[in-house]
Amino acid sequence: MSQSPSSSASSFDEYCAQKAAPAGSSAYYALRQAPLARQPLLTALFALRRELEETVKDTTDPTVGRTKLAWWQKETAALAAGQPSHPVSHALAAHWDDIEAQAPMLRTLVAGFEMDLDQARYLDFANLTRYIERVGGTFASAVASVTARERERTREWAPALGNALMLAQFVQELGNDARHGRIYLPIDELQRYGVTAAELINRKYTPAFTELMRFQTDRARESLHAALAGVPVSERATQRTLKAQAAMALALLEEIERDQFQVLHQRIALTPIRKLWIAWRAARKR
Structure with a gap:
């Protein structure tokens, strides 16, 4: 049985919340201060940063890290084109109305984490x-x-x-x-x-x-x-x-x-x- 669009969006939001802002974390309390309508998008952004941090810091082989970050660069392009595949990307697409305009900023963020591998x-x-x-x-x-x-x-x-x-x-x-x-x-x-x-x-x-x-x-x-x-x-x-x-x-x-x-x-x-x-x-x- 397939999920409805709203239930899918909810599952993506839940993934982002668990990734970026577990209860009791600083991110959790910071995000709770935002207007309720903007919290899902902000949580998705925090989740993206957490994904990139984990890619760099939990990967002992730089070659593997570069491969994963190269995938994220492709994913930001897919996101801008309306074809996200990762739960975080789906959440960003659902809540960011001008996602195409934000893509260069996301690419810069990924490139920043690439510096950690060099x-x-x-x-x-x-x-x-x-x-x-x-x-x-x-x-x-x-x-x-x-x-x-x-x-x-x-x-x-x-x-x-x-x-x-x-x-x-x-x-x-x-x-x-x-x-x-x-x-x-x-x-x-x-x-x-x-x-x-x-x-x-x-x-x-x-x-x-x-x-x-x-x-x-x-x-x-x-x-x-x-x-x-x-x-x-x-x-x-x-x-x-x-x-x-x-x-x-x-x-x-x-x-x-x-x-x-x-x-x-x-x-x-x-x-x-x-x-x-x-x-x-x-x-x-x-």
Whole structure:
């Protein structure tokens, strides 16, 4: 017995919700702040990013990773042509009325994750920024455009917010990323503070590491505050999901700092109830 179009769409939405925003996750609370009608599309976007992250981080063979990302590039073209095959693509097609116009942005996002297969270390912050902009900046632009009053102007301010969110993510995920062979702290900054990649991989805490992490945390925090200040007054009420994400990231950085940057052997996180309160409050702040 075949499914009706509505039941099929529902199953695609359910797949995206399970992939992108399991109950209690930061994404779950950030997405819940968006207008109800836009939540399925935003959830599909978050699910797409999660699919791409898993493709890169859970694939040990770069050749396999490239093959999978090449498939996603073809899938974005198929999506633009109205022929999606993946559950996430089906959800995007169902909820994004101008999907063809958004295809270049999705291709840029996939290309950003392809950089992970070519490069596990970055010489300096300028090099790292190119990666951050392709992934974080592009994704935030897509998210912002879903609810923005002036879609065409989101690229003027949304990328900075996406970039800042990635800087905060690098702090939280440092230990986990290092164990997967990726260190998103620039080599010249490690050298400046006298910290080696081997120390990060082997979870060695030192006074030099503490100073390095204080610098990384301060930069992420300052970037978040600057990006939030850069959201146009006319868009502050529309960007509930991104504002909730930023507020949770700021609170998490405080938690990490309070825990003396003990991120190499564990993943420090906020409790679900705290995420709920922070996200709700931030979404309603003008």
